[in-house]
Amino acid sequence: MSTLFDLASSTREPAGGVVPRPRWTDEEVAARLDGRLLRRRALRLPNLPEGTVVRHYTRLSKLNYGVDDGIYPLGSCTMKYNPKLNEDIARLPGLTQVHPLADASLVQGTLEFLAELTRLLARIAGMADVTLQPVAGAHGELTGMFLFKKYFESRGETKRVRILLPDSAHGTNPASAAVAGFEVTEIPSNASGTVDLAALRAELDASVAGIMLTVPNTLGIFEESILDITAAVHEAGALAYFDGANLNAYIGRARPGDMGADVFHFNLHKTLSTPHGGGGPGAGPVAVSAQLSEHLPVPRIVRREGKYALDWEAPASIGSVHSFYGNVLVAARAYAYLLHLGDEGLRAVSENAVLNANYLQARLKNSFPLPYDRLCKHEFVLSGGELPNHLSTLDVAKRLIDYGIHPPTVYFPLIVREAMMIEPTETEDRAALDRFVEVMETIAREARDEPDRLREAPIKAPVRRLDQTLAARSPVLTHPFPEEA
Amino acid sequence: MSTLFDLASSTREPAGGVVPRPRWTDEEVAARLDGRLLRRRALRLPNLPEGTVVRHYTRLSKLNYGVDDGIYPLGSCTMKYNPKLNEDIARLPGLTQVHPLADASLVQGTLEFLAELTRLLARIAGMADVTLQPVAGAHGELTGMFLFKKYFESRGETKRVRILLPDSAHGTNPASAAVAGFEVTEIPSNASGTVDLAALRAELDASVAGIMLTVPNTLGIFEESILDITAAVHEAGALAYFDGANLNAYIGRARPGDMGADVFHFNLHKTLSTPHGGGGPGAGPVAVSAQLSEHLPVPRIVRREGKYALDWEAPASIGSVHSFYGNVLVAARAYAYLLHLGDEGLRAVSENAVLNANYLQARLKNSFPLPYDRLCKHEFVLSGGELPNHLSTLDVAKRLIDYGIHPPTVYFPLIVREAMMIEPTETEDRAALDRFVEVMETIAREARDEPDRLREAPIKAPVRRLDQTLAARSPVLTHPFPEEA
Amino acid sequence: MRYIQRDSMEQRKMLETVGVASLDALFSDIPREVLSRFEPIGLPGRSELEVFEHFSRLAEANGAATGVSLLGGGVYDHYVPRAVAHVLGRSEFYTAYTPYQPEISQGTLTAMFEFQTMVCELTGMEIANASMYDGATALAEAVLMANRIRGYGRVAVSQALGAPLRRVLDTYCWAAGIEVLDVPFGESGQTRTESLPADVSAFVIQSPNALGVLEPLNGVKDRLGQAFLVVSTYPLALGLLEPPGSFGADVVVGEGQSLGLPMGFGGPLLGLFATRKEYLRQIPGRVAGRTLDASGAVGYTMAAQTREQHIRRERATSNICTNSALCALAATVYLAILGSGGLRQVAQLNFERAHDLAETLARRGCTFPFDGPFFNEFVVRPKDGAGAAHARLTAAGFVVEASQALTAYGVNDALRLAITERRTDEELRRVADLLGGTS
Amino acid sequence: MRYIQRDSMEQRKMLETVGVASLDALFSDIPREVLSRFEPIGLPGRSELEVFEHFSRLAEANGAATGVSLLGGGVYDHYVPRAVAHVLGRSEFYTAYTPYQPEISQGTLTAMFEFQTMVCELTGMEIANASMYDGATALAEAVLMANRIRGYGRVAVSQALGAPLRRVLDTYCWAAGIEVLDVPFGESGQTRTESLPADVSAFVIQSPNALGVLEPLNGVKDRLGQAFLVVSTYPLALGLLEPPGSFGADVVVGEGQSLGLPMGFGGPLLGLFATRKEYLRQIPGRVAGRTLDASGAVGYTMAAQTREQHIRRERATSNICTNSALCALAATVYLAILGSGGLRQVAQLNFERAHDLAETLARRGCTFPFDGPFFNEFVVRPKDGAGAAHARLTAAGFVVEASQALTAYGVNDALRLAITERRTDEELRRVADLLGGTS
Numbered sequence A, B: 001m002s003t004l005f006d007l008a009s010s011t012r013e014p015a016g017g018v019v020p021r022p023r024w025t026d027e028e029v030a031a032r033l034d035g036r037l038l039r040r041r042a043l044r045l046p047n048l049p050e051g052t053v054v055r056h057y058t059r060l061s062k063l064n065y066g067v068d069d070g071i072y073p074l075g076s077c078t079m080k081y082n083p084k085l086n087e088d089i090a091r092l093p094g095l096t097q098v099h100p101l102a103d104a105s106l107v108q109g110t111l112e113f114l115a116e117l118t119r120l121l122a123r124i125a126g127m128a129d130v131t132l133q134p135v136a137g138a139h140g141e142l143t144g145m146f147l148f149k150k151y152f153e154s155r156g157e158t159k160r161v162r163i164l165l166p167d168s169a170h171g172t173n174p175a176s177a178a179v180a181g182f183e184v185t186e187i188p189s190n191a192s193g194t195v196d197l198a199a200l201r202a203e204l205d206a207s208v209a210g211i212m213l214t215v216p217n218t219l220g221i222f223e224e225s226i227l228d229i230t231a232a233v234h235e236a237g238a239l240a241y242f243d244g245a246n247l248n249a250y251i252g253r254a255r256p257g258d259m260g261a262d263v264f265h266f267n268l269h270k271t272l273s274t275p276h277g278g279g280g281p282g283a284g285p286v287a288v289s290a291q292l293s294e295h296l297p298v299p300r301i302v303r304r305e306g307k308y309a310l311d312w313e314a315p316a317s318i319g320s321v322h323s324f325y326g327n328v329l330v331a332a333r334a335y336a337y338l339l340h341l342g343d344e345g346l347r348a349v350s351e352n353a354v355l356n357a358n359y360l361q362a363r364l365k366n367s368f369p370l371p372y373d374r375l376c377k378h379e380f381v382l383s384g385g386e387l388p389n390h391l392s393t394l395d396v397a398k399r400l401i402d403y404g405i406h407p408p409t410v411y412f413p414l415i416v417r418e419a420m421m422i423e424p425t426e427t428e429d430r431a432a433l434d435r436f437v438e439v440m441e442t443i444a445r446e447a448r449d450e451p452d453r454l455r456e457a458p459i460k461a462p463v464r465r466l467d468q469t470l471a472a473r474s475p476v477l478t479h480p481f482p483e484e485a
Numbered sequence C, D: 001m002r003y004i005q006r007d008s009m010e011q012r013k014m015l016e017t018v019g020v021a022s023l024d025a026l027f028s029d030i031p032r033e034v035l036s037r038f039e040p041i042g043l044p045g046r047s048e049l050e051v052f053e054h055f056s057r058l059a060e061a062n063g064a065a066t067g068v069s070l071l072g073g074g075v076y077d078h079y080v081p082r083a084v085a086h087v088l089g090r091s092e093f094y095t096a097y098t099p100y101q102p103e104i105s106q107g108t109l110t111a112m113f114e115f116q117t118m119v120c121e122l123t124g125m126e127i128a129n130a131s132m133y134d135g136a137t138a139l140a141e142a143v144l145m146a147n148r149i150r151g152y153g154r155v156a157v158s159q160a161l162g163a164p165l166r167r168v169l170d171t172y173c174w175a176a177g178i179e180v181l182d183v184p185f186g187e188s189g190q191t192r193t194e195s196l197p198a199d200v201s202a203f204v205i206q207s208p209n210a211l212g213v214l215e216p217l218n219g220v221k222d223r224l225g226q227a228f229l230v231v232s233t234y235p236l237a238l239g240l241l242e243p244p245g246s247f248g249a250d251v252v253v254g255e256g257q258s259l260g261l262p263m264g265f266g267g268p269l270l271g272l273f274a275t276r277k278e279y280l281r282q283i284p285g286r287v288a289g290r291t292l293d294a295s296g297a298v299g300y301t302m303a304a305q306t307r308e309q310h311i312r313r314e315r316a317t318s319n320i321c322t323n324s325a326l327c328a329l330a331a332t333v334y335l336a337i338l339g340s341g342g343l344r345q346v347a348q349l350n351f352e353r354a355h356d357l358a359e360t361l362a363r364r365g366c367t368f369p370f371d372g373p374f375f376n377e378f379v380v381r382p383k384d385g386a387g388a389a390h391a392r393l394t395a396a397g398f399v400v401e402a403s404q405a406l407t408a409y410g411v412n413d414a415l416r417l418a419i420t421e422r423r424t425d426e427e428l429r430r431v432a433d434l435l436g437g438t439s
């Protein structure tokens, strides 16, 4: 894998030509700027013609696997198809060439869709209000934890320092709670993979600020006692945070607000089809119940006398969590998706997401152990713990690559040994699901009869299996430039 | 290679949703349209969700090799880098959403750049006038032949029915002459690869309408006697057509008008960097000397009282050769390229094109015979005629594929046995040229020592070597639908 | 010069390898007189930023782009699903050459094969080529082919053939020495096919024709004798309409712009060309065909290349090399995205909106010079004269053809309007008000 | 529903395999009360055409997009070479997830590695992460990190820190229980670094700061003792300016929007985060590192993952998962296209145009509240008052911040103007005329 820096030869002259040539001499610049402020050593950035750069990144792109290349069953990540319409909308010059400090009268179009999306998300959540400011799921969680903190601070309940978390929770949940200054207490899951209600009740005291729940949980299981859980939490004077990364499991037919959520975050880059970009940008809007809405981040988008405006007056607000108003162009995509789907489409989302997952689960459990064998929602978790010949889940994952399929999420959730967390999403059709089953069955057979095929996998990827330990032990994080003369 | 039709399952329900649902019932439609006019059998077009379609064409795209994937040394085709700026310009809604029949007052922007490009191309050619109407090189040739015809018709010289053509000419030249109703006479090349002047003189009589020349010719050799040739043609009362596909060999330092050309066609999709699109669209503007300009196709773009307009009044015109004004969006790209390059850039084009070709020629002639060993221009022709082990040029070409390089043009020009016609273009840098040399040297070695590697090539392409004869002998040109019930 | 690497040190080294002393020496084979006559074009180089801003200004100077188009006549303001541009934006497609090396061109070739299949489906024909320059040259080449095969040196042409087609046809026929005979149309706007000239190589008719009227193709073929029935069609309409192939057409050609191409001031366009299997060796342009590779796997390649100019040179049946491949890919993806269901929807929407408007206009007292059936385009005579109506529409931001445009067809004081699926109810209401007065 | 296949027949077959009777039965685990309380959002589905037209109208309602921007304060109207969008439009990049499976993510990972290298080059630091949400959260996380390491529970912050940064910093510090101490700025507009509070975990300064003024970082680090020097920077300016790393910064953060991102009403943005090698295990966000594959070939993977929340959960140093990967790719390609030469050109153009305007304004009698050096942004006091000048500029189509925006920094009756390479001579002439009167 050569990098851009490997392409550079030291003799190359600057290509230039993107912008007009500057007019001033170095002396004219220096006359206006203290010498100590001027860059002394030239940047070590290669100067290449556009074609060389484009070829380099075209080549790199082909070393990647994206949703447009095939099924991408990463559990919890909801790698559904990203409509091209939405991409084009987010690239409309009328939306992109807008400065965040422009006067509200000059950005009525953007403010309108932000306001409308806010309104629609609140309806989807069945909750009082929404902020679009958080730019990722974990950022939504953090914002939620800030809201918890502010809520209790405003009530003088400063002793509520603990957050309860099921042991099946996504890693960002405890991390977000910790970054916001809370202590985390883990609640064990019961045999059916859901929250152990008794264990929860035992922890619920006056030191608890709240609970963070993922619904359905990371096993793909709906917390059937969800109403009991939230009732118990509320009874104890605590709040319930719902991680909404898995909303595609019930969107269009159930609402977190009706389950007792006080704060809920959306992952627009999961549920509402905005692309992941190889790791972002996303968007993590947060919905709240009425009692928390005064604490939402500023500014709020309001409508006054038929015009949209930004409102900074919110004395009880937690403040801001983003430079401006969140990932506006991600919000545009999500809004476009909602407009297209409408209510009927939202229902189709959960319908197909859950049907596809159950279909895969039903077919795959013959080939791999399914620790929690029951109706699942949008995803389910197999175990690679019983693989023969000392093979591991990692080997299965890497072998999938050889068949041109992206592996599922592996080794998460932690409560399943050698977990393989599989989420087909609603945009896969049956042909794609059947192909996946077929390949998984083949791999199960290979594990038994030809274990080396798994152990040596991948052999058809751009690189063979990479040494992660080496990368962690002796980190090389930047291009090692040869020492200059 | 599965096609879209292989993806379809018959039970699939229409996806819809691109446009609003129609409102009328079938009866309401039928009430307005004679039943015999209404489609009876449903189209056999699969109804697939967008994601499935996008994945299909994404996969197909990866079976292709484009300029962004690496060097593309197809001789005569000038596969240079296609700047992204130009692509974006050609996609500006202000340029694309313009109907060709809109009133001139509403298309002043487009008319302006068409007029400006016309003017600049005339200056580049050093000729009196230009039409942008032809949409490909061969279309330019045809237009040129029409112009010849009209010219002689207008002078009453109806006996001039012959076109002379060097035996090194590109195949479209004789074909264009034939389609325009001329007879073709071939002129042999001399030992140095250029037109045999004596043979030419011998043919030049009153039955000759003109000559078609490629400058530099398809061997990449500049016709050093070009002035003698055109003088002889003119003396005989005939006209000289220059095929300008190879203009990058001298653009910015010499002009066909100064060499005696009466008609000259540009290949914007070669010389001025517009992309080939897998076989079009291109653009083949035609430049003419003053005496021919009254015959140019209508409409002409004119400027009157500070406004651009279309002028249809040209009684001596050949008429039109295109529905409208040629490939306007290709012209936009070419104009953008010219604006960027300016005079200095145009000079750099020929400089680097010729330097790159001579550099490759110098290095490769050690590995493959070079029948015309002399200074070349933008390209040169090697021969695969001496390959050992009964190998052919085709084998070399296919083996290049295994090294990730697009083969050169093969088996053309016809006057070189087992020709390999190599044109690096000016946008390749030395690293790319050196890599090409290295691979060609490797292949020459393999031809000697491991001939099967060539014979069996390609082995790393999406398919192995394809049977062209089978395709020609038993043509299957459409998807064979299974007989319907 | 963002695209060309000019590195003086590298250049020196390369010149050494070549064995010449200077860059100028590389051009020593060009006669000195020629070099000395050279004059630059007088253009300074400009940065990318400047070129882009310049074109942005040019684009803004095109008022037509922000107007509401009611123009037709071969090119229409249809909606293109956004996915089409995404596929076309894959550089593997748009930066590739004609697929001379099929093993690394399976993307282009497979799509060509799909395109041919789709064109056959749409037109009801047996074989199709991989594209022509545009609908006009496709028609001209169809006539050349018919005349090559039949050899009468004369063709009969409907007078309701669109002017852009007719102009190009005239040029090609003039050069080929083919005589063009006119066939008039009647009060319905339909061509009088009852009595057609004999001893012609082809009869050329367009449906919907230049007046928007659908031609009654039924039975025409039977009256033609030896002559080819050459039909120029509007492919999008074929989502709703019976294809010409069902009426015995020998060649179906058409402008494919409606299938996913922008209007682009008329270019690039997409010529469709479909015919009977028996004429395979006669058709112009390229054709992709299915074949097998050395391992027996299915692949695609250019078929029937023996027809091509490479091999037969002056005996070639066609001079076409570069065609409209990327436009054909656009049409292929457009049809793939829509599917049969979607295409039918689009076609019907065009039909019903145009009829809705026409019926409203009729109720408001506008008249119609022709009473034949139509698809999405019709000629209307506004109540108070075409000139005034045209001025009102233009002032209101509509882009309409001047009424003089129809004089070519002998029609005066009328406007031709094309209504696509992009036109909203609100826009049509305004058109109706401007043409027929408020109800 | 163009994206979801709903085929009743297939669904039936799949339900059979699952062993449930109906689609509704798939949701039997959701409590009935919850299901029964459900209410739809009241939205009909709309076709692609309608959604696109709707957004086109919204885009047109943004007057700011066609105005001439003089706005800055963290986000700037820079020109983005068109090739950037082409690379970003490769679906392999934008439709991929975080590179959990490195073997099929070498594209993303190699680009991350390049990005980190570039950020280090620009900032003069040893290591950088693969991106943060935006400049503000990058700064907040830098302060949290400094406080984690130093543990004083207090940080000192320049009052010339931009409001968008300060707001977020305040929120994060409040939640983490970190006290924020203000450090004032002087008449030059530069922060008074002569005497800084002791016992703080970090000193936070921005250069160029909210007033556009370049901070004199020289010697600051020496006066800080244990405290981290945390500098927020404007990366594009670093094409011309000495990087903070040269002045001993411990953490350099910044808003990366200037490197190839559209303004997009402020999001997505790109947080830069660079620091010293010794803090590798402490930095938030992801990092790509070089490694070898089973055959010994070089490849890239996510390094230092042990820090991540997956493994350490509540002891994680960061909760960041999804970040701004695609924005980082944009910056990488932007810098690759420009090269060191191009970046220097862009930076100098910004500098000279802004100084050109400021000097013209000075000649015309405008005054400047601060006399410190600046890059491309400055605060000016128009001759006849900021309010009137603002109104004139706005009426002339310029997009400018209201003068009240500066009251947060104690500045009244002045405007902040940012001038980028996109501003033409003609535009600057008009600004000068509108602010200073014609000369």
Ligand SMILES: Cc1ncc(COP(=O)(O)O)c(C=O)c1O
Binding pocket: A076, A077, A136, A137, A138, A139, A170, A172, A173, A214, A218, A243, A245, A246, A267, A282, A283, A284, D320, D321, D322
């Ligand atoms: C269940 C769950 N919660 C939270 C997150 C964090 O979301 P983000 O990556 O957008 O920060 C994820 C994403 O991986 C998730 O799957």
Ligand SMILES: Cc1ncc(COP(=O)(O)O)c(C=O)c1O
Binding pocket: B076, B077, B136, B137, B138, B139, B170, B172, B173, B214, B218, B243, B245, B246, B267, B282, B283, B284, C320, C321, C322
């Ligand atoms: C020398 C020469 N002449 C003419 C042509 C025909 O040009 P086009 O393919 O644009 O019709 C070509 C292209 O292959 C060529 O190389």
